[in-house]
Amino acid sequence: MTETDATLIERVRRGDGGAFDTLMRRHMRAAYAVALAHTGERADAEDVCQDAFVTALERLDEVRRPEAFVGWLLQIVRNRAHNLRRREKVRRALPLDAAAEAPARGRSPAGEAEDAELRRRLEEALEHLTPTQREVVLLYDVQGWSHREIADAVGTSEGAARVHLHHARRALRARLGPTYREEPS
Amino acid sequence: MIHEFRDLRRLDPTRDPERWEALLSRTRAAAGPELARRRLAAGPAAPLARWVRPALAVAAALVVAFGAALAVAGERASSRTALASEPGVGEGMGMPVALAGWVEESGDARAPLVLVPGGEGR
Numbered sequence: 001m002t003e004t005d006a007t008l009i010e011r012v013r014r015g016d017g018g019a020f021d022t023l024m025r026r027h028m029r030a031a032y033a034v035a036l037a038h039t040g041e042r043a044d045a046e047d048v049c050q051d052a053f054v055t056a057l058e059r060l061d062e063v064r065r066p067e068a069f070v071g072w073l074l075q076i077v078r079n080r081a082h083n084l085r086r087r088e089k090v091r092r093a094l095p096l097d098a099a100a101e102a103p104a105r106g107r108s109p110a111g112e113a114e115d116a117e118l119r120r121r122l123e124e125a126l127e128h129l130t131p132t133q134r135e136v137v138l139l140y141d142v143q144g145w146s147h148r149e150i151a152d153a154v155g156t157s158e159g160a161a162r163v164h165l166h167h168a169r170r171a172l173r174a175r176l177g178p179t180y181r182e183e184p185s
Numbered sequence: 186m187i188h189e190f191r192d193l194r195r196l197d198p199t200r201d202p203e204r205w206e207a208l209l210s211r212t213r214a215a216a217g218p219e220l221a222r223r224r225l226a227a228g229p230a231a232p233l234a235r236w237v238r239p240a241l242a243v244a245a246a247l248v249v250a251f252g253a254a255l256a257v258a259g260e261r262a263s264s265r266t267a268l269a270s271e272p273g274v275g276e277g278m279g280m281p282v283a284l285a286g287w288v289e290e291s292g293d294a295r296a297p298l299v300l301v302p303g304g305e306g307r
Binding site: 013015016028138 | 192197199208209212213215216217220222224225
């Protein structure tokens with residue numbers, strides 16, 4: 001039987017590493033989607049996720065509603081991403097070169113280059129969306145979340161989440177053309 | 186190249202399992218110290234751990250207070266010794282030590298005069 005977040009949180013509060021692992025595996029992808037929506041870059045999104053999970057662990061006693069843990073976690077992710085972007089703006093003027101990222105293993109160099117190119121195009125198109133639109137479209141298309149789950153995580157209504165998704169997809173279609181295939185909403 | 190372009194799933198981090206597991210592993214490692222702290226706080230030694238710090242603080246305060254009291258007492262004792270070693274009025278006037286002691290202890294300011302030839306007693 002799948003343990004609820006509330007049960008896992010209770011165990012993590014007592015220092016249970018296994019429970020932390022389960023909680024992390026359950027929510028890391030969503031955290032990553034939100035982090036990517038705000039940083040626009042894989043390595044930064046990963047740093048933000050790691051940082052956010054450790055911060056969440058340190059502040060776990062502040063969780064009043066364990067059933068709303070994921071929304072609370074994603075707010076930490078947004079804050080961390082925002083802080084990172086602010087620091088990065090000061091530190092570097094040039095965007096990170098996507099080609100410098102570690103390539104996926106087990107693929108041909110041509111395949112890796114192609115994948116990197118497509119990812120770059122997607123990330124570039126996403127840059128033209130608002131942060132909330134990016135979050136919604138990534139949580140929907142990458143994570144496969146429902147409108148209800150997205151609304152809870154983003155802190156909006158289900159209808160507003162649908163509207164954000166609609167606008168996000170329209171903007172992506174405009175940027176990427178007919179090759180953009182979307183999940184039915 | 187573009188005809189193979191599909192959807193946002195290309196951004197799914199789990200498409201690169203090795204990199205994904207590395208992220209999970211890094212996060213787990215970074216969380217280690219906090220998890221260990223929580224284990225200690227929740228373990229059987231927790232009540233003891235809760236008492237250790239206040240007990241140490243009280244012990245430290247007692248040591249400081251005791252030390253301060255000793256220092257003050259020592260200072261007083263040394264000043265008393267210094268006073269005792271200083272020549273008194275009687276000795277200053279050339280009286281024998283025993284007599285000078287009586288003069289000092291009597292506390293009567295006129296006592297030396299009683300003993301001095303040509304003093305008040307004359």
